[in-house]
Amino acid sequence: MKATICGLRWAIIALAIYWVLLFIGTHVPARHLVQIRANDKFLHAGAFAGLSFLLAWAIPTRKVRSINVLVALVVTIVYAGVDELLQIPVGRTADWLDFFADIAGITMGLSVYVLGREILIASGWRLFETGGPSVTKVIENID
Numbered sequence: 001m002k003a004t005i006c007g008l009r010w011a012i013i014a015l016a017i018y019w020v021l022l023f024i025g026t027h028v029p030a031r032h033l034v035q036i037r038a039n040d041k042f043l044h045a046g047a048f049a050g051l052s053f054l055l056a057w058a059i060p061t062r063k064v065r066s067i068n069v070l071v072a073l074v075v076t077i078v079y080a081g082v083d084e085l086l087q088i089p090v091g092r093t094a095d096w097l098d099f100f101a102d103i104a105g106i107t108m109g110l111s112v113y114v115l116g117r118e119i120l121i122a123s124g125w126r127l128f129e130t131g132g133p134s135v136t137k138v139i140e141n142i143d
Contacts, residue, residue, distance in 0.1 A: 011058040018054050022047055026083055029091045041101035048105030049112070052076045056113040065117070069110050076106045 025047075056072035080102035084094040 009058065011054065015051075015054040015058040018050060022051060023083070026087060027090050027092075041097065044098050044101035045105035045108065048076060048080060048102040049109035050105075051079075052106040052109035053113045054109075056110055069114060072110060072113075073106065076109075077103060080106065 052072050055076060056068050059068045059071055062068065080099055083102075084099050088094050
């Protein structure tokens with residue numbers, strides 16, 4: 001199933017919105033930030049878990065599904081490094097520990113994507129496959 005809005009897949013729309021908000025959030029000068037009472041590393045891990053999950057979901061499915069995960073892994077790790085470096089010009093600091101927290105989040109997000117996808121496919125949902133039943137047909141079969 002390829003749910004779309006104006007011809008774009010939901011996954012791509014969600015990824016674009018999330019990535020723009022993440023970029024803005026990580027590049028606001030430190031003096032303008034609202035202080036969140038949480039460990040900075042957990043925020044980094046959570047943010048990049050979401051990014052890697054959405055990126056893997058947004059990549060069109062290939063016969064070899066591991067390519068989606070590999071592409072998402074490489075793109076998000078490169079982006080995490082670039083993101084840390086681009087924070088320097090706006091008065092924030094680049095930190096290796098933040099980068100490692102990003103990688104931990106990337107690992108978590110991709111793990112959830114892989115496990116979730118396998119569970120859905122194993123349960124008989126074929127909505128990820130071309131020619132699989134539509135949601136309407138699945139619901140009709142329930143009645």
